[in-house]
Amino acid sequence: MKLLLDTHALLWWQGGSRRLTAAARKGITDASVVFVSAVSAWEIAIKTALGKLRLPGPLAEAMDANGFTELPIRFTHATVLGTLPAHHSDPFDRMLLAQAMVEDLILVTHDQQLRPYNVPTLWT
Secondary structure, eight states, X not given: OEEEEOHHHHHHHHHTOTTSOHHHHHHHHHOSEEEEEHHHHHHHHHHHHTTSOOOSSOHHHHHHHHTOEEEOOOHHHHHHHTTSXXXXXXXXXXXXXXXXXXXXXXXXXXXXXGGGGOOOEEEO
C-alpha cells in the first residue's frame, strides 16, 4: 500500500493527535511507502510565515525520522490538476488529488470535500 498524506494528516501524525483515527495510524504504520508532497511543505511554509502554524522542528528532519518519502511536483501532476472539476477550490488539496491520481496513491485525509473526486482514500 502506497499512501500520500494530506497536510493535516502529516501534522496530526507528527503531533500524535487523537484526531488521526486508529485505522489511519495503522495504515501509515503498515504502508510500504508514505509520501509527503512538496505542496505540503509549501503549505506549511506559508502558514508558518503567517504565524498560523508552528512546527517543533524542521520538516525534513521529521520526514527522515518517520521514513516518509518526498514527492516532488511534476508537470504531469499540474496537467491533471487542470482537468479536475471544481468540487474543491483549495489549490493545495487539488494538487494532492492530482498527485494521488497520477502516482496511483491512496490519499490520507479528513477533508470530506474531496469525496466527489473518487480518489482512493484512507479517511482520518
